[in-house]
Amino acid sequence: MSFDLAVWFAPAEVTATEAKARYDQIVDAEPGDVKHPQVAAFYRELTVRYPELVDDFENSPWAAGLDLTEAAVVMPITSPHAEVARFVLALARRHGLVAYDPQSGEVHNPGVLTLTSADGSRAENPDAATIRTTLQRLSVTNWHAVLERGDAYVQVGQGQHAGASEGHYALEHRDGSPDRHYRTDVPSREDVATAFLAFATHDDTWRARFEWRKLDF
Known part of the structure:
Protein backbone atom coordinates (compact mmCIF):
# COMPACT_ATOMS: atom_id res chain seq x y z
CA MET A 1 0.00 0.00 0.00
CA SER A 2 1.14 3.54 -0.72
CA PHE A 3 -0.18 7.08 -0.82
CA ASP A 4 0.84 10.20 -2.69
CA LEU A 5 1.76 13.69 -1.58
CA ALA A 6 2.31 16.52 -4.03
CA VAL A 7 4.21 19.75 -3.44
CA TRP A 8 4.33 22.87 -5.61
CA PHE A 9 4.66 26.63 -5.46
CA ALA A 10 1.59 28.88 -5.54
CA PRO A 11 1.66 32.69 -5.23
CA ALA A 12 -1.45 32.68 -2.99
CA GLU A 13 -3.51 30.31 -0.86
CA VAL A 14 -5.29 27.59 -2.84
CA THR A 15 -8.61 25.96 -2.09
CA ALA A 16 -9.23 22.22 -2.12
CA THR A 17 -10.91 22.53 -5.53
CA GLU A 18 -8.00 24.52 -6.94
CA ALA A 19 -5.51 22.08 -5.47
CA LYS A 20 -7.24 19.08 -7.05
CA ALA A 21 -7.28 20.79 -10.44
CA ARG A 22 -3.59 21.68 -10.12
CA TYR A 23 -2.72 18.15 -9.01
CA ASP A 24 -4.53 16.68 -12.03
CA GLN A 25 -2.50 18.98 -14.28
CA ILE A 26 0.74 17.91 -12.60
CA VAL A 27 0.15 14.18 -12.97
CA ASP A 28 -0.79 14.66 -16.64
CA ALA A 29 2.23 16.86 -17.40
CA GLU A 30 5.39 15.69 -19.09
CA PRO A 31 8.11 14.86 -16.56
CA GLY A 32 11.13 17.11 -16.40
CA ASP A 33 13.79 18.64 -14.19
CA VAL A 34 12.66 20.87 -11.36
CA LYS A 35 13.45 24.49 -12.19
CA HIS A 36 11.45 26.57 -9.73
CA PRO A 37 14.02 27.64 -7.10
CA GLN A 38 11.90 26.93 -4.01
CA VAL A 39 10.72 23.57 -5.33
CA ALA A 40 14.28 22.70 -6.36
CA ALA A 41 15.54 23.53 -2.86
CA PHE A 42 12.76 21.37 -1.40
CA TYR A 43 13.70 18.47 -3.68
CA ARG A 44 17.40 18.71 -2.82
CA GLU A 45 16.76 18.68 0.92
CA LEU A 46 14.18 15.92 0.60
CA THR A 47 16.49 13.58 -1.29
CA VAL A 48 19.39 14.21 1.07
CA ARG A 49 17.17 12.85 3.85
CA TYR A 50 15.37 10.24 1.73
CA PRO A 51 17.30 9.46 -1.48
CA GLU A 52 15.55 8.62 -4.73
CA THR A 69 7.94 18.59 -13.31
CA GLU A 70 9.43 22.08 -13.63
CA ALA A 71 7.60 23.32 -10.53
CA ALA A 82 4.14 7.82 7.80
CA GLU A 83 7.00 9.80 9.36
CA VAL A 84 8.08 10.74 5.83
CA ALA A 85 4.74 12.49 5.30
CA ARG A 86 5.32 14.57 8.43
CA PHE A 87 8.79 15.49 7.19
CA VAL A 88 7.41 16.42 3.75
CA LEU A 89 4.76 18.71 5.24
CA ALA A 90 7.25 20.45 7.52
CA LEU A 91 9.76 20.83 4.67
CA ALA A 92 7.09 22.23 2.34
CA ARG A 93 6.13 24.83 4.94
CA ARG A 94 9.76 25.81 5.40
CA HIS A 95 10.17 26.41 1.68
CA GLY A 96 6.86 28.23 1.30
CA LEU A 97 5.19 25.53 -0.80
CA VAL A 98 1.71 24.07 -1.04
CA ALA A 99 1.39 20.40 -0.02
CA TYR A 100 -1.60 18.38 -1.21
CA ASP A 101 -2.93 14.98 -0.19
CA PRO A 102 -4.99 13.67 -3.14
CA GLN A 103 -6.36 10.78 -1.09
CA SER A 104 -8.09 13.00 1.49
CA GLY A 105 -8.23 16.23 -0.53
CA THR A 116 -5.43 20.93 15.33
CA SER A 117 -6.20 18.77 18.34
CA ALA A 118 -5.89 15.17 19.45
CA ASP A 119 -9.47 14.37 18.42
CA GLY A 120 -8.55 14.97 14.78
CA SER A 121 -10.24 18.35 14.41
CA ARG A 122 -8.54 20.88 12.13
CA ALA A 123 -9.29 24.52 11.35
CA GLU A 124 -7.46 26.96 9.09
CA ASN A 125 -7.17 30.60 10.16
CA PRO A 126 -9.41 30.04 13.20
CA ASP A 127 -11.08 33.01 14.85
CA ALA A 128 -10.99 33.63 18.60
CA ALA A 129 -14.23 31.74 19.20
CA THR A 130 -12.94 28.65 17.40
CA ILE A 131 -9.71 28.72 19.36
CA ARG A 132 -11.54 29.00 22.68
CA THR A 133 -13.99 26.24 21.73
CA THR A 134 -11.12 23.91 20.79
CA LEU A 135 -9.37 24.56 24.09
CA GLN A 136 -12.59 23.96 26.01
CA ARG A 137 -12.77 20.49 24.46
CA LEU A 138 -9.45 19.43 26.00
CA SER A 139 -9.90 16.29 28.07
CA VAL A 140 -8.18 13.12 29.22
CA THR A 141 -8.61 11.60 25.75
CA ASN A 142 -8.49 14.81 23.69
CA TRP A 143 -5.36 15.83 25.52
CA HIS A 144 -3.50 18.26 23.26
CA ALA A 145 -3.98 21.10 20.78
CA VAL A 146 -1.52 22.85 18.46
CA LEU A 147 -1.74 26.25 16.77
CA GLU A 148 0.93 26.59 14.09
CA ARG A 149 2.08 29.01 11.45
CA GLY A 150 4.94 27.88 9.26
CA ASP A 151 7.78 26.60 11.45
CA ALA A 152 6.44 28.25 14.60
CA TYR A 153 3.75 26.98 16.91
CA VAL A 154 2.25 27.06 20.36
CA GLN A 155 0.83 23.88 21.84
CA VAL A 156 -0.81 22.67 25.02
CA GLY A 157 -1.09 19.26 26.62
CA GLN A 158 -2.77 18.01 29.74
CA GLY A 159 -2.48 14.88 31.82
CA GLN A 160 0.15 12.16 31.87
CA HIS A 161 0.54 12.10 28.08
CA ALA A 162 1.95 15.62 28.26
CA GLY A 163 3.83 15.12 31.51
CA ALA A 164 1.72 17.84 33.12
CA SER A 165 1.16 17.85 36.86
CA GLU A 166 -2.37 17.49 38.17
CA GLY A 167 -4.44 20.62 37.65
CA HIS A 168 -1.87 22.15 35.28
CA TYR A 169 -1.33 22.41 31.54
CA ALA A 170 1.94 21.91 29.70
CA LEU A 171 2.30 24.98 27.47
CA GLU A 172 5.03 24.92 24.83
CA HIS A 173 6.13 27.07 21.93
CA ARG A 174 8.69 26.68 19.19
CA ASP A 175 10.15 29.37 16.96
CA GLY A 176 11.34 27.37 13.99
CA SER A 177 14.13 24.91 14.76
CA PRO A 178 14.09 22.36 17.63
CA ASP A 179 16.77 24.31 19.51
CA ARG A 180 14.20 27.08 20.03
CA HIS A 181 11.60 24.98 21.83
CA TYR A 182 10.37 26.10 25.27
CA ARG A 183 7.94 24.87 27.89
CA THR A 184 6.17 26.04 31.01
CA ASP A 185 3.38 24.67 33.22
CA VAL A 186 0.35 26.92 33.73
CA PRO A 187 -2.50 26.46 36.21
CA SER A 188 -5.47 27.64 34.15
CA ARG A 189 -7.04 27.14 30.74
CA GLU A 190 -7.36 30.91 30.52
CA ASP A 191 -3.55 31.16 30.57
CA VAL A 192 -3.50 28.75 27.65
CA ALA A 193 -6.12 30.79 25.79
CA THR A 194 -4.07 33.95 26.34
CA ALA A 195 -1.05 32.36 24.66
CA PHE A 196 -3.02 30.87 21.76
CA LEU A 197 -4.99 34.04 21.01
CA ALA A 198 -1.88 36.23 21.16
CA PHE A 199 0.05 33.87 18.87
CA ALA A 200 -2.84 34.02 16.40
CA THR A 201 -2.65 37.82 16.25
CA HIS A 202 1.19 38.07 16.09
CA ASP A 203 1.27 39.56 19.60
CA ASP A 204 4.51 38.39 21.24
CA THR A 205 3.93 40.07 24.60
CA TRP A 206 2.34 36.88 25.99
CA ARG A 207 5.74 35.22 26.24
CA ALA A 208 6.86 37.58 29.01
CA ARG A 209 3.92 36.45 31.18
CA PHE A 210 5.43 33.01 31.82
CA GLU A 211 8.72 31.55 32.99
CA TRP A 212 10.00 29.26 30.24
CA ARG A 213 12.55 26.48 30.27
CA LYS A 214 14.33 25.38 27.13
CA LEU A 215 13.77 21.80 26.00
CA ASP A 216 16.59 19.83 24.37
CA PHE A 217 15.82 17.16 21.79
Whole structure:
Protein backbone atom coordinates (compact mmCIF):
# COMPACT_ATOMS: atom_id res chain seq x y z
CA MET A 1 0.00 0.00 0.00
CA SER A 2 1.14 3.54 -0.72
CA PHE A 3 -0.18 7.08 -0.82
CA ASP A 4 0.84 10.20 -2.69
CA LEU A 5 1.76 13.69 -1.58
CA ALA A 6 2.31 16.52 -4.03
CA VAL A 7 4.21 19.75 -3.44
CA TRP A 8 4.33 22.87 -5.61
CA PHE A 9 4.66 26.63 -5.46
CA ALA A 10 1.59 28.88 -5.54
CA PRO A 11 1.66 32.69 -5.23
CA ALA A 12 -1.45 32.68 -2.99
CA GLU A 13 -3.51 30.31 -0.86
CA VAL A 14 -5.29 27.59 -2.84
CA THR A 15 -8.61 25.96 -2.09
CA ALA A 16 -9.23 22.22 -2.12
CA THR A 17 -10.91 22.53 -5.53
CA GLU A 18 -8.00 24.52 -6.94
CA ALA A 19 -5.51 22.08 -5.47
CA LYS A 20 -7.24 19.08 -7.05
CA ALA A 21 -7.28 20.79 -10.44
CA ARG A 22 -3.59 21.68 -10.12
CA TYR A 23 -2.72 18.15 -9.01
CA ASP A 24 -4.53 16.68 -12.03
CA GLN A 25 -2.50 18.98 -14.28
CA ILE A 26 0.74 17.91 -12.60
CA VAL A 27 0.15 14.18 -12.97
CA ASP A 28 -0.79 14.66 -16.64
CA ALA A 29 2.23 16.86 -17.40
CA GLU A 30 5.39 15.69 -19.09
CA PRO A 31 8.11 14.86 -16.56
CA GLY A 32 11.13 17.11 -16.40
CA ASP A 33 13.79 18.64 -14.19
CA VAL A 34 12.66 20.87 -11.36
CA LYS A 35 13.45 24.49 -12.19
CA HIS A 36 11.45 26.57 -9.73
CA PRO A 37 14.02 27.64 -7.10
CA GLN A 38 11.90 26.93 -4.01
CA VAL A 39 10.72 23.57 -5.33
CA ALA A 40 14.28 22.70 -6.36
CA ALA A 41 15.54 23.53 -2.86
CA PHE A 42 12.76 21.37 -1.40
CA TYR A 43 13.70 18.47 -3.68
CA ARG A 44 17.40 18.71 -2.82
CA GLU A 45 16.76 18.68 0.92
CA LEU A 46 14.18 15.92 0.60
CA THR A 47 16.49 13.58 -1.29
CA VAL A 48 19.39 14.21 1.07
CA ARG A 49 17.17 12.85 3.85
CA TYR A 50 15.37 10.24 1.73
CA PRO A 51 17.30 9.46 -1.48
CA GLU A 52 15.55 8.62 -4.73
CA LEU A 53 14.56 4.97 -5.12
CA VAL A 54 17.21 3.00 -6.99
CA ASP A 55 17.02 -0.68 -6.08
CA ASP A 56 16.66 -0.79 -2.28
CA PHE A 57 12.90 -1.36 -2.29
CA GLU A 58 12.88 -2.86 1.19
CA ASN A 59 14.35 0.14 3.01
CA SER A 60 13.22 3.03 0.83
CA PRO A 61 10.10 4.99 1.85
CA TRP A 62 9.25 5.45 -1.84
CA ALA A 63 6.91 3.04 -3.60
CA ALA A 64 8.28 4.24 -6.96
CA GLY A 65 10.43 7.02 -8.36
CA LEU A 66 9.50 10.60 -7.53
CA ASP A 67 7.50 12.35 -10.27
CA LEU A 68 9.07 15.69 -11.16
CA THR A 69 7.94 18.59 -13.31
CA GLU A 70 9.43 22.08 -13.63
CA ALA A 71 7.60 23.32 -10.53
CA ALA A 72 6.26 20.30 -8.65
CA VAL A 73 7.21 17.05 -6.93
CA VAL A 74 4.85 14.09 -6.44
CA MET A 75 5.96 11.53 -3.87
CA PRO A 76 4.57 7.95 -3.69
CA ILE A 77 5.08 7.01 -0.03
CA THR A 78 4.74 3.46 1.27
CA SER A 79 2.26 3.17 4.16
CA PRO A 80 4.75 2.02 6.86
CA HIS A 81 6.66 5.30 6.44
CA ALA A 82 4.14 7.82 7.80
CA GLU A 83 7.00 9.80 9.36
CA VAL A 84 8.08 10.74 5.83
CA ALA A 85 4.74 12.49 5.30
CA ARG A 86 5.32 14.57 8.43
CA PHE A 87 8.79 15.49 7.19
CA VAL A 88 7.41 16.42 3.75
CA LEU A 89 4.76 18.71 5.24
CA ALA A 90 7.25 20.45 7.52
CA LEU A 91 9.76 20.83 4.67
CA ALA A 92 7.09 22.23 2.34
CA ARG A 93 6.13 24.83 4.94
CA ARG A 94 9.76 25.81 5.40
CA HIS A 95 10.17 26.41 1.68
CA GLY A 96 6.86 28.23 1.30
CA LEU A 97 5.19 25.53 -0.80
CA VAL A 98 1.71 24.07 -1.04
CA ALA A 99 1.39 20.40 -0.02
CA TYR A 100 -1.60 18.38 -1.21
CA ASP A 101 -2.93 14.98 -0.19
CA PRO A 102 -4.99 13.67 -3.14
CA GLN A 103 -6.36 10.78 -1.09
CA SER A 104 -8.09 13.00 1.49
CA GLY A 105 -8.23 16.23 -0.53
CA GLU A 106 -6.45 18.04 2.31
CA VAL A 107 -4.46 21.14 1.36
CA HIS A 108 -1.60 22.54 3.45
CA ASN A 109 -0.98 26.16 2.50
CA PRO A 110 2.29 27.71 3.72
CA GLY A 111 1.98 30.50 6.24
CA VAL A 112 -1.61 29.63 7.06
CA LEU A 113 -2.59 29.52 10.73
CA THR A 114 -3.70 25.96 11.49
CA LEU A 115 -5.36 24.67 14.66
CA THR A 116 -5.43 20.93 15.33
CA SER A 117 -6.20 18.77 18.34
CA ALA A 118 -5.89 15.17 19.45
CA ASP A 119 -9.47 14.37 18.42
CA GLY A 120 -8.55 14.97 14.78
CA SER A 121 -10.24 18.35 14.41
CA ARG A 122 -8.54 20.88 12.13
CA ALA A 123 -9.29 24.52 11.35
CA GLU A 124 -7.46 26.96 9.09
CA ASN A 125 -7.17 30.60 10.16
CA PRO A 126 -9.41 30.04 13.20
CA ASP A 127 -11.08 33.01 14.85
CA ALA A 128 -10.99 33.63 18.60
CA ALA A 129 -14.23 31.74 19.20
CA THR A 130 -12.94 28.65 17.40
CA ILE A 131 -9.71 28.72 19.36
CA ARG A 132 -11.54 29.00 22.68
CA THR A 133 -13.99 26.24 21.73
CA THR A 134 -11.12 23.91 20.79
CA LEU A 135 -9.37 24.56 24.09
CA GLN A 136 -12.59 23.96 26.01
CA ARG A 137 -12.77 20.49 24.46
CA LEU A 138 -9.45 19.43 26.00
CA SER A 139 -9.90 16.29 28.07
CA VAL A 140 -8.18 13.12 29.22
CA THR A 141 -8.61 11.60 25.75
CA ASN A 142 -8.49 14.81 23.69
CA TRP A 143 -5.36 15.83 25.52
CA HIS A 144 -3.50 18.26 23.26
CA ALA A 145 -3.98 21.10 20.78
CA VAL A 146 -1.52 22.85 18.46
CA LEU A 147 -1.74 26.25 16.77
CA GLU A 148 0.93 26.59 14.09
CA ARG A 149 2.08 29.01 11.45
CA GLY A 150 4.94 27.88 9.26
CA ASP A 151 7.78 26.60 11.45
CA ALA A 152 6.44 28.25 14.60
CA TYR A 153 3.75 26.98 16.91
CA VAL A 154 2.25 27.06 20.36
CA GLN A 155 0.83 23.88 21.84
CA VAL A 156 -0.81 22.67 25.02
CA GLY A 157 -1.09 19.26 26.62
CA GLN A 158 -2.77 18.01 29.74
CA GLY A 159 -2.48 14.88 31.82
CA GLN A 160 0.15 12.16 31.87
CA HIS A 161 0.54 12.10 28.08
CA ALA A 162 1.95 15.62 28.26
CA GLY A 163 3.83 15.12 31.51
CA ALA A 164 1.72 17.84 33.12
CA SER A 165 1.16 17.85 36.86
CA GLU A 166 -2.37 17.49 38.17
CA GLY A 167 -4.44 20.62 37.65
CA HIS A 168 -1.87 22.15 35.28
CA TYR A 169 -1.33 22.41 31.54
CA ALA A 170 1.94 21.91 29.70
CA LEU A 171 2.30 24.98 27.47
CA GLU A 172 5.03 24.92 24.83
CA HIS A 173 6.13 27.07 21.93
CA ARG A 174 8.69 26.68 19.19
CA ASP A 175 10.15 29.37 16.96
CA GLY A 176 11.34 27.37 13.99
CA SER A 177 14.13 24.91 14.76
CA PRO A 178 14.09 22.36 17.63
CA ASP A 179 16.77 24.31 19.51
CA ARG A 180 14.20 27.08 20.03
CA HIS A 181 11.60 24.98 21.83
CA TYR A 182 10.37 26.10 25.27
CA ARG A 183 7.94 24.87 27.89
CA THR A 184 6.17 26.04 31.01
CA ASP A 185 3.38 24.67 33.22
CA VAL A 186 0.35 26.92 33.73
CA PRO A 187 -2.50 26.46 36.21
CA SER A 188 -5.47 27.64 34.15
CA ARG A 189 -7.04 27.14 30.74
CA GLU A 190 -7.36 30.91 30.52
CA ASP A 191 -3.55 31.16 30.57
CA VAL A 192 -3.50 28.75 27.65
CA ALA A 193 -6.12 30.79 25.79
CA THR A 194 -4.07 33.95 26.34
CA ALA A 195 -1.05 32.36 24.66
CA PHE A 196 -3.02 30.87 21.76
CA LEU A 197 -4.99 34.04 21.01
CA ALA A 198 -1.88 36.23 21.16
CA PHE A 199 0.05 33.87 18.87
CA ALA A 200 -2.84 34.02 16.40
CA THR A 201 -2.65 37.82 16.25
CA HIS A 202 1.19 38.07 16.09
CA ASP A 203 1.27 39.56 19.60
CA ASP A 204 4.51 38.39 21.24
CA THR A 205 3.93 40.07 24.60
CA TRP A 206 2.34 36.88 25.99
CA ARG A 207 5.74 35.22 26.24
CA ALA A 208 6.86 37.58 29.01
CA ARG A 209 3.92 36.45 31.18
CA PHE A 210 5.43 33.01 31.82
CA GLU A 211 8.72 31.55 32.99
CA TRP A 212 10.00 29.26 30.24
CA ARG A 213 12.55 26.48 30.27
CA LYS A 214 14.33 25.38 27.13
CA LEU A 215 13.77 21.80 26.00
CA ASP A 216 16.59 19.83 24.37
CA PHE A 217 15.82 17.16 21.79
